[in-house]
Amino acid sequence: MNMPVDVLVIGGGPAGIAAAIKARENGVENILIVERSEELGGLLYQCIHNGFGLQYFKEDLTGPEYRYRFIQKLKKLKINYLLKTMVLDITHDRQTLLMNDTEGVIRLNPKAIVLAMGCRERTRYNIFVPGTRPAGIFTAGTAQRLINVEGYIPGNRVVILGSGDIGMIMARRLILEGAKVEAVVEILPYIGGLIRNEVQCLRDFDIPFFLGYTTTEIYGLRKVEGVTISKIGGDSSNESIKDIKCNTVLLSVGLIPENELSLNAGIKLDSVTHGPVVDENMQTNIPGIFAGGNVVHVLDLVDNVSREGEIAGLNAAKYVLGEISSPVRNIKIKAGDGIRYVVPSYISGKKKVNLYMRVSEPREDATIKVVDDTKQDCLYERRLAVTRPSEMIKITLLKGRMDSLDKECGSLTVSCVGGNDNGKS
Amino acid sequence: MIPWKGRLGKMSTRQSADVTIIGAGIQGASIARRLSQYHLRVVLIDKNSEVGFGTSKASTANVQVGIGFKGALRQRLMVSGTKMFDKLVEEINVPMMRMGRLWIARNESEVEILHNLKSVGEKNGVEGMELIDGEELRKREPNISNGFIAALHTHRTGVIAIYELIPALVENAQHNGVELLLDTEVKNIYQEKKRMVVEHDKGEINSRFIINAAGIGAAKIARMIDEDTLDPQPNREIVLVTDKRLKGILNHSIVHVGKGNAYLNPRCAGNLTLGMAGMDVNSGDDIDVPGERIQAILQAVKVVMPVISSGDIIRYFAGVVARPPTEGRDYIIEPSKRVNSLINVRVGYAGITCSQAIAELVVQILAKQGLNLIKNPRFDPYRKAIPKVSELSDEEKKKLITKDKRYGHIVCRCEHISEGEIVEAIKRGARTIDGIKNRTRAGMGRCQGGFCTPRILQILSRELHLPVTSIKANNDGSEVVLSRTKELLTEEGGF
Secondary structure, eight states: OOOOOSEEEEOOSHHHHHHHHHHHHTTOOOEEEEOSSSSSSGGGGGOOSEEESTTTTSSOEEHHHHHHHHHHHHHHTTOEEESSOEEEEEOTTOOEEEEETTTEEEEEOOSEEEEOOOEEEOOTTTTTOOBOOOBOEEEHHHHHHIIIIIOEEOOSEEEEESOOHHHHHHHHHHHHTTOEEEEEEESSSSOSSOHHHIIIIIITTTOOEEETEEEEEEEOSSBOOEEEEEETTOOSSTTTEEEEEOSEEEEOOOEEEOOHHHHHTTOOBOTTTOSBOOBTTOBOSSTTEEEOGGGTSOOSOHHHHHHHHHHHHHHHHHHHTTSOOSOOOSEEEEEOTTEEEEEOSEEOSSSOEEEEEEESSOEEEEEEEEEETTTOOEEEEEEEEEEOTTSOEEEEEOGGGGTTSOTTTEEEEEEEESSBSGGGO | OOOOOOTTSOOOSEEEEEEEEEOOSHHHHHHHHHHTTBSOOEEEEOSSSSTTOSGGGSSOOEEOOSOSSOOHHHHHHHHHHHHTHHHHHHHHTOOEEOOOEEEEESSHHHHHHHHHHHHHHHHHTOOSEEEEEHHHHHHHOTTSOTTOOEEEEETTOEEEOHHHHHHHHHHHHHHTTOEEEOSOOEEEEEEETTEEEEEETTEEEEEEEEEEOOGGGHHHHHHTTOTTOOOOEEEEEEEEEEOGGGTTSOOSEEEEOSTTOEEEEEOTTSOEEEEETTSBTTOTTOOOBOHHHHHHHHHHHHHHOTTOOGGGEEEEEEEEEEEOSSGGGOOEEEEOSSOTTEEEEEOBTBHHHHHHHHHHHHHHHHHHTTOOOOBOTTOOOOOOOOOOGGGSOHHHHHHHHHHOGGGGSEEETTTTEEHHHHHHHHHTTOOSHHHHHHHHOTTOSTTTTTTTHHHHHHHHHHHHTOOGGGOBSSSTTOBSOOEETTGGGSSSSOO
């Protein structure tokens, strides 16, 4: 295979597809999406529940429906893609090594790359759950694939560790399949996923959940036999220490952007998001390499993943067409009090920009502020009734607001202050 | 020799052999391969579903030099055993590296330990030992913290790909005629008309000799003949495994000498294994990993190498080492006191290092007991490894994929393991998720099988013609999934 590629998109999930479509719509002819699994659309394929597209399409779609719309568009635009193809390496000058079962190995030298590899699930080992290593322990997404794609039930008595969205959705799914969900156990004093999943999955199905409990042991020799959980700061009473019998444990304890390829290419990662440090164009520190979606930071909704992929795709196109060049480094965006992180990390101050962020803890009536660190001017302020770490906050900085900024080495700090922390419960 | 046909295959209720080896761990596998050089009928049996599923798999996989452990027999076997590995890995094509070890000390009493180690080594004839100061230590290992003032460098310490080693030894033994019986648990052994009978859960084997290499279960087997056999004193060893991205931060194996201190070992595949000496003495056979132990190891590791953090850990496991109940935990490799046709092989730490020398010793014992050893002229010592796509050049990859396109389809994303490698592992005897993992590394990466497990289930099911619901993680009772969807909603299913 010998094809000229202008924009190479790594990953055919929602971010990658959106990036490719946007690049084509902005005038790039030679685009190639490389996807390692058997189908396009990433994990949307196995997300058979609804709640997708409320923002992007203003409709309530299932994962496969959302995926179908994007794939139709991709096919209409005749964008090339390779399935079951693995990217083995990217170098700092964008040389890319691919492998699949039809072409063998392929070396490409694209003008621009969009990284859209998504994220992977954290395992029990990432959070140091003690105990034995029997069969019957899965990440929630693996269980989701087994049930919704392969058609197998992992077990009939299930404990879910962590209260991420996939975990809560799988709790409901397992109940609908006739399994018993013994408990959802969350170490934090509040649910980790979206409110709508807490209501529609846990509360509506009367699933017991324990907040502020840590898992002190998984036991069982060949197959899981149970878990022991303990209340954080609790005593040795029955209320504090609970033994829950089960034959299956699902973990829903967060996601990590998948950036092993990025590291090989010399891309700088952020220590909080574990994704590439990007500017307002979603360009990484390496010119011509862009990134979007969960590979940059784990987003709450697929709608936001698509939007971010579009920004990356648009700017990859502009890079190929010579409209933008090196990464923007004019103004640094810093996460201040109450904010865990902000994406992007750098802006030019010369155009309207959206900032995506997550707060550190739940609050009510808190205020999001953006302050110019040099002059201590407040550029932006907004009161929010409820803020939760599970839900991303998007704010838009208009160009007019940034006129007074130092465009050479300025910095802005975003913070979330005031209000109270009643939102925890 | 009839290859084993699986759990459903018919077995003769009574078969005969010259030698029955109980336990397909590193010792049993090595002895089986060694005996396959002779005209002998050898049967290797194990209660687990695959070879190397006992103590051997939960090991740091070092090939030691002759120091660090007590016992005259063990030290002698270490010194001779370690030298036998270079030829072995050439023959059976298993990765090994001799990266050397730095035994490090940060105070006078620890330096004293270094001197003792060196004098033991000199007495045992260990070559390639060198005492160095802190400055030289940091030249050789720049990431070691400044507090360390001296080190003993043993240049020949190595590490071997233990997960590949045991299947490779057994494969080669089978190739040379050894019969392997898995999922076969010994119920009793006894002597009958100068023959030894092994009663197991599927029948019995009548042979001239029994080699008891049952690891943690060896005392139980030995007691079937000699009631006075003492139990082992098991140690639980907890090992943390790091992400491969740390490759290169450490060039040697590191042992911070003294109790409660850390050891750090590079693995052939690029991960590090981290542990702590003397942590769980006499812990019984519990393989639970307590949270405080993980933290204790991480703290001890940070003393040596502050750059390693908890975020680098991708897995941890516990293994149990069956230390013999002897002075200095020295090995017992001798005929039973009651019946000399039962040869007990009871070992502990450094078992991998000694394994090839132990196999040699067992052959000598058998000869002394009257077993007629006639060389098999057709013995073939060579075994080819499963191709590793990720390690091949572009040209080699292309060639392999042209021959079998399944080598171009990556199933395990983290370790870049192809479908071709998995299918080949099944052809060579893998029948469980862990069996695939041990032979190919699929599922050993940072996502710990989250992505590839459903795919590997399908491949195992397809290749073995078994339903997915009967595919096991490792042994019986560890089936990965319970049922098809909707089955719990029928009357019999669910609650």
